[in-house]
Amino acid sequence: MAVLRMAARAKLGLPRRRGQAGKGARRFGSPSGGARQARRTLALVLLAACAAASAAGGLWALAGLEDAGRLVRHTGEVIGQADGLLTALVDAETGQRGFLLTGEERYLEPYRAALGRVGPALDRLRELVADNPAQLARLPALRAGAEARLAELAETIARRRAGDAEGALAIVRTDRGKRTMDGLRAGVAGFEAGERRLLGARIVAAGRRGALATGLVGLAGLLAAAAAVVAGLGTARAERALSEQEAHARAILDLNPQVLWTARPDGSIEDFAER
Known part of the structure; x- marks a missing residue:
C-alpha cells in the first residue's frame, strides 16, 4: 500500500514525506511566488x-x-x-x-x-x-x-x-x-x-x-491599457496556480482521506500532513 502511495505521489509530482515515520508534510507553492507578485505590483504601480x-x-x-x-x-x-x-x-x-x-x-x-x-x-x-x-x-x-x-x-x-x-x-x-x-x-x-x-x-x-x-x-491611454493587461495576466496566473493547488489537494485526499493541511491568507494550500 505504501508503495502504491509513493508511486501516486511521484505521478502527481508531490514532494517526499518529511518528519517522523507514519507522519509526513508537504509544502505547495514556489518560494519565488511572492517575489513575482511583488514585481507585478511594482510594474502596475509604475505603469499607473x-x-x-x-x-x-x-x-x-x-x-x-x-x-x-x-x-x-x-x-x-x-x-x-x-x-x-x-x-x-x-x-x-x-x-x-x-x-x-x-x-x-x-x-x-x-x-x-x-x-x-x-x-x-x-x-x-x-x-x-x-x-x-x-x-x-x-x-x-x-x-x-x-x-x-x-x-x-x-x-x-x-x-x-x-x-x-x-x-x-x-x-x-x-x-x-x-x-x-x-x-x-x-x-x-x-x-x-x-x-x-x-x-x-x-x-x-x-x-x-x-x-x-x-x-x-x-x-x-496606451499605458493604462498596458496596466490593465499586466493586471489581467497577474490575476489569471494567480487563479491558475490556485486551481493547480486545489487539484493537488483533491488528489491527495483521494489517496489518503486522513490528511490535514494549512492554508495561506489567499486560500492557497501551504502545508499538509498525512496521519
Missing part, C-alpha cells in the same frame, strides 16, 4: 504612475492650447479694430467731399457716423495692446494723426457752411490731409504687421501644443 503623469501633461497641454487659441482670437480683434479705425477715417473723408461738392447736409451722414467711431476704436486698441509695449508705442502717432485729420475735415466743412467754398477747397489743395492719411495708413499697416507676426508665432505655438496634447493623451 506613468499613465497619470501623461494624462496630467496632456491636460496641461490642452490648457495651453486653449490659451493659444484665445491669443489668436485676441490678435484678430486687434487687427479688426485697426482696420475699423482706418475705415472710419475714410468714411469721414467721403462725407466731407460730398458736402464740399454739393453743400447739402445729407452728404455729411458718413462723416457724422465716423466721428462716433474713431475715438472708441483708438481707446479699444489701447486696451487690447496694453500688455505689448511695442504696439503701445505706435498708438500716440495714430491718435495724433486721426485727430489732425478730423480737425482738417471739420475746418473745411465749417468754411463750406459759411459760404467760403473756395477757402475750403484751398485747404484741400494743400495736400496736408492727404499726407496725414498716408501717414495713418502706414501707421495702421505697421501696427497690423506687428500683430500678424504675433499671430504667426501664436499659431505655431498652438499647433505644437495640440500635437503635444494628442501625444500625451495617447500615451496615457
Whole structure:
C-alpha cells in the first residue's frame, strides 16, 4: 500500500514525506511566488504612475492650447479694430467731399457716423495692446494723426457752411490731409504687421501644443491599457496556480482521506500532513 502511495505521489509530482515515520508534510507553492507578485505590483504601480503623469501633461497641454487659441482670437480683434479705425477715417473723408461738392447736409451722414467711431476704436486698441509695449508705442502717432485729420475735415466743412467754398477747397489743395492719411495708413499697416507676426508665432505655438496634447493623451491611454493587461495576466496566473493547488489537494485526499493541511491568507494550500 505504501508503495502504491509513493508511486501516486511521484505521478502527481508531490514532494517526499518529511518528519517522523507514519507522519509526513508537504509544502505547495514556489518560494519565488511572492517575489513575482511583488514585481507585478511594482510594474502596475509604475505603469499607473506613468499613465497619470501623461494624462496630467496632456491636460496641461490642452490648457495651453486653449490659451493659444484665445491669443489668436485676441490678435484678430486687434487687427479688426485697426482696420475699423482706418475705415472710419475714410468714411469721414467721403462725407466731407460730398458736402464740399454739393453743400447739402445729407452728404455729411458718413462723416457724422465716423466721428462716433474713431475715438472708441483708438481707446479699444489701447486696451487690447496694453500688455505689448511695442504696439503701445505706435498708438500716440495714430491718435495724433486721426485727430489732425478730423480737425482738417471739420475746418473745411465749417468754411463750406459759411459760404467760403473756395477757402475750403484751398485747404484741400494743400495736400496736408492727404499726407496725414498716408501717414495713418502706414501707421495702421505697421501696427497690423506687428500683430500678424504675433499671430504667426501664436499659431505655431498652438499647433505644437495640440500635437503635444494628442501625444500625451495617447500615451496615457496606451499605458493604462498596458496596466490593465499586466493586471489581467497577474490575476489569471494567480487563479491558475490556485486551481493547480486545489487539484493537488483533491488528489491527495483521494489517496489518503486522513490528511490535514494549512492554508495561506489567499486560500492557497501551504502545508499538509498525512496521519
